[in-house]
């Protein structure tokens with residue numbers, strides 16, 4: 001479904017390249033392909049081997065970077081970031097990559113994820129004299145690296161990383177090297193690729209396809225990769241643990257053409273739809289999916305049920321952030337901006353509407369109502385995630401526990417609220433069977449915390465939920 005409708009938002013996407021004369025431009029295209037991971041701000045830092053230069057700003061990638069300014073951003077390597085920011089957190093100073101300059105040189109940082117012990121570390125660092133320039137948890141890493149004394153940078157970075165808890169994929173760049181790190185549980189996706197002799201790294205592999213790079217491998221949890229003109233080497237900052245990659249990447253966030261943890265996202269979603277059909281079949285005439293992220297699951301559901309998949313809902317792609325919002329009265333008159341039913345498809349039909357998740361329930365109610373107004377005789381809602389009952393502390397803004405409709409209501413109560421003829425969610429077991437890796441632990445390599453409440457890391461009393469962050 002549409003992120004801005006749902007109240008479920010990714011926090012960031014990162015891209016980096018080392019060893020290419022057009023590194024800034026390539027990073028621009030890489031970030032553009034990761035735009036779905038964050039639309040509030042974007043930035044690129046480039047190195048020419050002597051100094052770091054940056055362009056960053058609030059807005060979409062196409063709004064932040066201008067053609068004439070990009071020509072000044074010349075260098076052999078670059079890191080970039082797209083950011084989603086919650087209310088109050090979208091200020092320019094929090095747009096990444098963060099860039100710190102000191103007499104010993106520059107340090108740029110780009111981060112996807114959320115640190116659950118950021119507040120505790122901040123208090124500690126402030127007590128020791130650190131002054132923070134931003135309200136972003138990412139800055140904590142910079143201070144920890146800086147406090148590492150005279151050790152080589154890779155050791156300072158490793159020591160700093162061992163102090164962090166939570167979900168993180170980090171890119172760290174100085175004038176003459178780039179470092180790539182993934183948290184010990186591998187909660188966020190991060191892949192390594194090649195573009196000729198250059199190395200590329202991205203949150204999602206769709207960025208590789210866009211810039212013409214080839215996929216090499218996943219960055220391993222607890223791994224620190226160091227790339228410079230001397231080549232690439234890898235070190236570890238934590239022991240091997242079972243992975244806990246975010247299930248919502250497969251269900252909702254990642255682009256269908258990406259492979260996350262070597263699993264294609266479209267195929268994973270189709271599998272979710274197939275499992276959902278096994279667990280919750282419906283007697284219906286057509287299956288439709290809520291665009292864009294639910295379409296793959298709807299196709300899987302339709303295939304498994306032997307019911308035709310049809311485009312029953314259309315997304316208007318041209319509703320930008322500056323679009324004039326209709327007043328409440330116009331909304332009540334039925335002005336539909338972002339999603340419209342296809343009357344010719346749903347009229348007189350029993351419809352299965354597949355969606356990837358229900359967060360607050362308001363959008364689901366609106367869509368069910370829309371389908372009925374367009375003439376659907378029955379609307380059966382099938383959800384390709386289990387009920388989201390718990391907030392995420394790892395970089396996904398899932399709303400607060402109170403706002404999550406499933407945190408305090410049964411499936412039947414939710415069905416009544418959204419006005420569907422029937423409602424089913426995929427089970428936890430169905431989700432793990434559809435996308436989990438059988439060779440891994442009971443969670444088969446997935447984080448399931450927003451469904452189960454079993455957080456894979458410690459959660460501290462002052463852990464900031466992304467919805468309240470900044």
Ligand code: SF4
Pocket residue numbers: 187245246247248249391392393394395396398447448449450451
């Ligand atoms: S709690 Fe949910 S949204 Fe957050 S990382 Fe885990 S699976 Fe993803």
